[in-house]
Amino acid sequence: MSHVVVTDIARAEATVIDALGAHGVATVHEAQGRRGLVGAGLRPIQEGVRLAGSAVTALCWPGDNLMIHAAVEQCQAGDILVVTTVSPSSDGSFGELFATALQQRGVRGLVTTAGVRDVVDLRAMGFAVWSAAVNAQGTVKSTAGSVNVPIVVGGTVIAPGDVIVADDDGVVNVSRTQAAAVLEAADARVAKEAGAREAYLRGELSLDRNGLRETLSALGVEYLTQADHDRR
Amino acid sequence: MSHVVVTDIARAEATVIDALGAHGVATVHEAQGRRGLVGAGLRPIQEGVRLAGSAVTALCWPGDNLMIHAAVEQCQAGDILVVTTVSPSSDGSFGELFATALQQRGVRGLVTTAGVRDVVDLRAMGFAVWSAAVNAQGTVKSTAGSVNVPIVVGGTVIAPGDVIVADDDGVVNVSRTQAAAVLEAADARVAKEAGAREAYLRGELSLDRNGLRETLSALGVEYLTQADHDRR
Amino acid sequence: MSHVVVTDIARAEATVIDALGAHGVATVHEAQGRRGLVGAGLRPIQEGVRLAGSAVTALCWPGDNLMIHAAVEQCQAGDILVVTTVSPSSDGSFGELFATALQQRGVRGLVTTAGVRDVVDLRAMGFAVWSAAVNAQGTVKSTAGSVNVPIVVGGTVIAPGDVIVADDDGVVNVSRTQAAAVLEAADARVAKEAGAREAYLRGELSLDRNGLRETLSALGVEYLTQADHDRR
Amino acid sequence: MSHVVVTDIARAEATVIDALGAHGVATVHEAQGRRGLVGAGLRPIQEGVRLAGSAVTALCWPGDNLMIHAAVEQCQAGDILVVTTVSPSSDGSFGELFATALQQRGVRGLVTTAGVRDVVDLRAMGFAVWSAAVNAQGTVKSTAGSVNVPIVVGGTVIAPGDVIVADDDGVVNVSRTQAAAVLEAADARVAKEAGAREAYLRGELSLDRNGLRETLSALGVEYLTQADHDRR
Amino acid sequence: MSHVVVTDIARAEATVIDALGAHGVATVHEAQGRRGLVGAGLRPIQEGVRLAGSAVTALCWPGDNLMIHAAVEQCQAGDILVVTTVSPSSDGSFGELFATALQQRGVRGLVTTAGVRDVVDLRAMGFAVWSAAVNAQGTVKSTAGSVNVPIVVGGTVIAPGDVIVADDDGVVNVSRTQAAAVLEAADARVAKEAGAREAYLRGELSLDRNGLRETLSALGVEYLTQADHDRR
Amino acid sequence: MSHVVVTDIARAEATVIDALGAHGVATVHEAQGRRGLVGAGLRPIQEGVRLAGSAVTALCWPGDNLMIHAAVEQCQAGDILVVTTVSPSSDGSFGELFATALQQRGVRGLVTTAGVRDVVDLRAMGFAVWSAAVNAQGTVKSTAGSVNVPIVVGGTVIAPGDVIVADDDGVVNVSRTQAAAVLEAADARVAKEAGAREAYLRGELSLDRNGLRETLSALGVEYLTQADHDRR
16 A cells, blocks of 8 residues: 555635534434434544534554644644544544644644543643544554545545534534535525424424324334233 | 334323432432343433433334334323334434424433434433434434334333433333332432441441441451562 | 452552642653553543542452442542452442542542442542443442452553552553652653644644654655546 | 242243244244344354253343352253343353253253353253353352343343244244244245245346335436446 | 446456455455455354455445345346445344345355344355344335445445455455456465465574564664563 | 563473363363453354463554564464553454464464454464454554563463463463462362262252252242242
């Protein structure tokens, strides 16, 4: 495998990125056809942060953070650093010093399938992180990897420059070239959900609103009293 | 398997339910002979909420929330919706719109072996949730299941109308017909623990209070100095 | 296996313990050569607590907390109780009554590979806990074990009297006899990191500061434009 | 929780049990409406054994096999011993000496959510086992439990006297009172599958045989050439 | 997400596929730069089978095998069916009837991130399977998915027509367009390993053969007697 | 952490080692007081092999097998190589070429918390392996570790020169200095078990042989008919 650092990736339009970030993960995931979720295993170390940014990707060897050092230089304001390892690793390959360097560059956060440490400092700095683990285990800087190549994270391919949306529900990836279309679909979904919300607040049932009584009936689901059910 | 929605389940007395809720999970679990815990895998999405309610149960197909739609209609004030799937699934089958509909009906919370999403909204609404996962992955509405049949959650059978007690320690189930007796036992346990707490605050040891020195001695546990231990 | 309670363990110097606690887990772990981490599986039940203390160890049978009762008597002010089981168990073998007794003695916290319960009370009391699980499941007091023998926790051997450092990053163990030397190394590391932090705040890159451009080059990592990369 | 040994459980008819055993797990599971599977976590220690028997149940404390000793006496020819623990445990609570005693009584096998050991001997003796683990860790005989009460194993309730069917696909439980009806449904299913098998051997497609082309079409699945797909 | 069945995928040359199959997983994985492994979680249900084939991919909803029915028609002699689900599922979505239909078409095996059942029959038929689980749990045929689109399996992207190599070490994917080049590299690797094997059989050490004494020395690894080590 | 290779470790007496190997894992584990088990996670890649040998230990970085290369030179006839990593790793750091080199030196087998590959070859060569995973993922040779220092494997400390006993039940460690005493205890246990086996073959119950009826009675376990039980 040749190892590269790609230096001039394309990014989506900033207004689209920010608008996707405002929608949040669940809405964006639905809007693009229930695709792009970056696995249920990545959890935020903070509560209540919702954001989006352009993916700068780093592919590291397990137990090694050399390529995170290389990735920092490729990050610019509005980016999110996305890190994974060639084989599973929960070592704490990222901490407060990296966050300091990234924050200095305007980077919005970190998404990693490995671990992070110094979480007290990270929370205090307001540097947002979604990770698979909190783990103080340190790493070395010995083995090559790549920066800004497509990586697979939690069953989803993330290409450099894709839009990463993250909040307390997790992380979703939007292909850079589809970002505008997904935003449009997300806007539409929000409008539709507003109508549903109002209806439910009035006491309408989703069974009726979505025509699900017919579905239940077609599937043979029967409504019974407890007495009738016990008699079977 | 025939699929049913049972429409008129019996519930325990409201004062008993609320009193069990006030005791909390650990006390109720002990009071009923260390039974009924709904597994260590279900965790609250919020901190510091303690409540109890009557179980309305929904048995869903993995990746499908059709029967949650059906269950909403069977819920009334004071209930807790309890959801599981036929085989393991952590998909986010429940979110803010469902919570809106349930809150409108006076439902107290959700217990689910699957995932939830929109957790920022759920926390903001004050809708309490204990779940196996936070996961934005959406579900379909295609496959039949049942509402208000007994379900197995985390090694415990939950019958519709049972009393669910939940707090930061987890979730415990109390059989509807035994709820009053369990409450009585829980009251007794609390009184007993108050005595122990006072004793410990005075410096008394549980070794003495519970007669455990005899147990240790009977089991052959020896007290040694470090020097004697090293000499062995 | 003979079962013992060792009654007069040696402890490290209090000022060294407290200074290690101030450094926190990640720094101490690095300072002693990336050793001593007590596994990524133990998580705090509270946020933002950082402390250190002398280990009093308890080795229990699964589902049994008899030896925790015996351990309480061996604990003194400044200690941290460290509990593990002979085979894996996540039962809630520790709760508010134990915490009351330990707090009365000046004990600083609990580290356990099993579960804890009454976490609302523990947080309210300010009794710090790092555990593998929150679990209301109760335990018995029937089977022998030992207190103040060396135990293996998460891949690390903890001897009674060792210094335990714990914070939101996890738990690290420092051998009692090496505590002063590790403190010295930690002080040095903090000084070095302060310089790095300042440099990063000025925009210097760790690539340059650590001489990693040479490493990348020696490993054959190539810098490419996207266009050149796509052409391959 | 009161602890009991129930001494005179009812069992299903031997001919029904044996006929269910001949059908195997997948067929019986389907025949009773996709219910009763005892979780994917229980695996056979041997290959190619398929059998059925009447459940004698033992509920043990973790790390303790006292109630297995009590259960042996309740077992008779044609039975299968089913063991679980109050909370999760993979200790090796069962080995060759228990198998010797059970085989002497005509017991057909063991199903356990805990561990087994002496597996070389068990295979050599031809004593069939489905377990969650192979583990040499020994257990004690100190804490009470029950024999022949309903237990929950892998999400399924097993009542004493139920029919257990086990093979390389896993373990399924059939309620004693429904065993004859399930057998009838299983016979029907086998006949239907024979027709399908013949059809497939002739090259017929399940798409056609099951009318699934209509399903795909109704769901909007499109058939495309690679060229048309790439063009989208 | 639009759902499609792509009907005319390209495949690699048969002689290349077979030659890659003869090399096996570990060699091919190394030959293509340690890429393409389909995760350590997929295990063979049989022992000693080594093969390769062209990937026909099926993307299913959890608990649903509708798209496997559609995929059968797209399979031809020499293919391997590769199945995954939109979110994790270990249900037994594949069994002996599917294997019968696929074997009739000359398909070489199945790779699935879900479960399989009827494993006794599958072994008897000689139909090779690598799966994440053996599980009798049945599935429905209700929800749309796709056939012959790229899927992500265990961290690797598998495109339809890629070469799948599988043996007791696991499963590796080779991009269709790189298959010939990877084969060449694999041939070279085998030749090189033959030399190493002969050397090791003569007693030569890999430390010497690979120049690793210098590496150890450069890294500061010291050779000590036990006495010298204890003295430190 | 300083990195060392210790070159002249002491080993136990060969006749004691072989006699412990003949007893097997479960017997040795019990004979030394239920200590020393190397975790339930290490499984054999072969069936029916039982052996013992002297531990040569290698502590590696995750994803790196440099120290296995160094360890080979320290191995001699009758040894078992025991490998672990600083943090969890299931990469396939060991394969057929290492086995060739070790077999040439008379080494009896491998115990590793990481993965192995080439398992078809390993089985064919008769080189015995107990590992946490089968995984083709290759490793690098870049980072220092140690050979013949004490390591922690699955909760047990293994010192170089300790006796490793392994069979289908798992792996157990016996301290070198206690090997003779443990052998004596194992001999005694085997004699005692022979008496129990004969008794059970005659139909005697362990309840009677071990005086467990008294235990059950003291614990309050009641014997009831089904009718009496249902009446409660």
